[in-house]
Amino acid sequence: MVSELRRRNVFRMVALYVVGAWLIMQVAGVLIDLAELPVWIGKLVLTLLAIGLPIALILSWFYELTPEGIALEKDVAPGHSITQITGRRVDFLVISLLCAAVILFAYDKWWRSGPPITSVAVLPLANLSADPEQAYFTDGMTDLLTSELAQITGLRVISRTSAMHYKATDKLLPEIARELNVDALIEGSVQRAGNEVRITLQLVDGRSDRHLWSKSYERSLGDILTLQGEVAHAIADEIQVTLMPRTAARLARERTTADDAFRLWVVGNHHLKTFSFDKALQAFKEASSRDPDFAGAYAGIAQTYAYLGSWFASEKPDIVLPLARAAAEHAIRLDPDLAEAHFALGEINKFEWNWQAAEQEFRTGTELNPSDTIGLMLYVDFLTAMGRSDEAIEIGMRAVDLDPFSAATYTELGLALLMAGRREDAYEHYERALQLDPDSYWAQWLMAESHIHRGEYQKAAPYMENIRRALEYIPPSMAGLLGHLYAIVGRQDDARTILSNLLARREIEFIPASNIAYVYAGLKDYDAALAWLEVAYKERNPQLTWLNQDYLWNGLREDPRFQDILAHMNFPEP
Structure with missing residues (x-):
């Protein structure tokens, strides 16, 4: 039986068909991604190829190629059979296709690769x-994919804030890559219909504008978290970044959610980024x-409550x-790697x-x-x-470096430089x-304070007016800080107006006592400032985390x- 299978070139046909099918699937995959065709087309091609294999084997068993054409094997006289010649031709075709496959594989993995990719940015995905x-x-x-990639040690991933700077831009990809100082860019689109989502992504070398990888995915909403880990893993493989075992396991794990829960989580993140805490x-x-x-x-709930009890201090x-x-703590119990x-x-x-x-x-x-x-930035503030x-x-x-178009990162770094004595x-x-961000009230206050420190009160005035x-x-904390500046530049009436307003508001809503203490400290009414600081200590006002370093309290620092208060807060040694 085996010898007859060999004589009729059935084994050769299997080899020829498998190699040819592999090449067809490679071409189909590229065309489907470039034309953004539905994912099911690739599955259809694979199904048709699978169905075709037994048909090809049956045909190769019952039919033979002769000089006159195709004929039934039983009708070909033994002396007229050319199965050996046909076999050699099939061998040649198999070897040729195998060489093409090896060349394609080598080109894809080595020859087309340029310098290593160590940094990427996920550009805003298009809404289809x-x-x-x-x-x-x-x-x-976009945020979720950025977050998944950011978990990869050794890969520098630009923050979503800076990537969003290029939403609906007409700039070319190499120009964007230069401005963000990254090696590669990820672009693509999202199309949602009900609970079904289709995501198409492309990885582009920003230095040469060469497409490195592309793929389309279709999933339900509840499987998106798992999908994003799968995508991050695929991109890491493409750019040949070695994943740490813990990271690889984290990206590969299955994370399913109820469809509606995922949608609500996305909504919550959207509102959190715009400070719509309720x-x-x-x-x-x-x-x-x-x-x-x-x-x-649960992590979103924790972040929101932390904001409400922080510098924003509305609760x-x-x-x-x-x-x-x-x-x-509940979020960490559910997912220790979050x-x-x-x-x-x-x-x-x-x-x-x-x-x-x-820490x-x-x-x-x-x-x-x-x-x-x-x-x-939270860590920077703590340090x-x-x-x-x-x-x-x-x-x-x-x-x-990771978020070059975010005003908040520059402001936080500027504050660290200020506290290090590097005012310029x-x-x-x-x-x-x-x-x-011309409307950044925190940067406005720091600019005003810098000019006041230089004795340039007139230059400070516009910034203070913008805050007023x-x-x-804006948060009541900024009112206390503005009142402090008014006091030290001699605008006592303005400072006392803010003070009266804060005291009146405290009767009907939560206003941290430290904000009132800031104004009294600027007015050099140190007894009142200390009295309110003691109230702030009892309330555990968030601004007191800065008590040991904040130079605005220097006038009170020697008071027992x-x-x-400092002793009871038990600050560690720097």
Whole structure:
């Protein structure tokens, strides 16, 4: 039987068919991705090829190629059979196709590769859905892919804030790559129909504008987290980045959610980024109720509560911080590798003055996601408040490198430089922050303070005026800081107006006592300032995390009451 199979070239036909089918699938894959055809077309081609194999084998058994054409094998006289000649021709075809396959494989893996790729940016994915309201969902997909890639050690991933700078841009990809200082760019599109999502991605070498990889995926909403890990793994393989075992396992694990829970999580993240905390909290809570095992939803709850009890301080810390802690710890129990949950827990520990625990969480978050610039800025703020300015500057520079179009990164680094005594360097970073975001009230305040320090009161005035006009919309912490500046430039009436306003508001809403103390300190009413600082200590106001380093309190620093507060807060040695 085996000898007859050989005589009729059945084995040769198997080899020829398999090699030819592989080449067809390679060509089909490229055409499907370039033309953005549905994923099912590739599956259809594979199915047809699989069906064709037994048909080809049956034909090769019953039919033979003769000089006169194709004939039934039983009708060919033994003396007229040319199966040996046909076999050699098939051998030649198989060898030729194998050579083509080897050349294609070698070209794909080695010859076409340029210098190694060590940095990427995920450009804003295009929204191909019929509903323009789905834009927030598409942006969420961009954020998620960025976050997944950022977990890869050794790969520098540009922050979504800076990547979003190129939304709807007409700049060429090599120009974008130069501006972001990256080797490669990822672009693509998202199309959502109900609970089904189609994502098409392309990896482009930004130095040569050469397409390196492309693929389309179709999944349900509940499988998107798993898909994004799969995509990040595929891109890492393409650019030949070695994954650490923990990272590889994290990207490969299955992470499914209820479809509606994922959608609500995306909505929550959208509102969190725009500081719409009430809407964010509502979306995250609904997501957690739809899927009680969804760690990302609990991390979102923790982040939102931490914001509400932080510098934004619209809620009492003793109310929101325990809620934030419970959510963060639950998120970590569900997913110990969730970086944003660790960063949130680090921030909570900082506000609760658990300094060692805070640093441990910030370090863990940074190890899990070294390109998370929001987490890095939280860590920078912590290190600066602890008097470790050199470390803060080093991490702050990394954050700026990853997020070059974010005013917040420049402002945070500028503050670390200021606390290190490098005022001129700090001033340059405030200027850059305002170039990127002229409405950044924190950068406005730092610019005003810098000019006041130089004695340039007239130059400081426009920045203070901009803040005054926005007081209705910005955190009350900024009102206290503005009142402090008014006092030290001699605008006592303006300072007292702010003070009266803060005191009146405190009667009906939560206004951190430290904001009132700031104004009294500027007015040099140190007894009143210390009295309110003692209230702030009892309230555990978030601004007190800076008490040991903040130079605005220098007029009170030698007072035993001030030193007593510092002692009770138990700040570590720098």
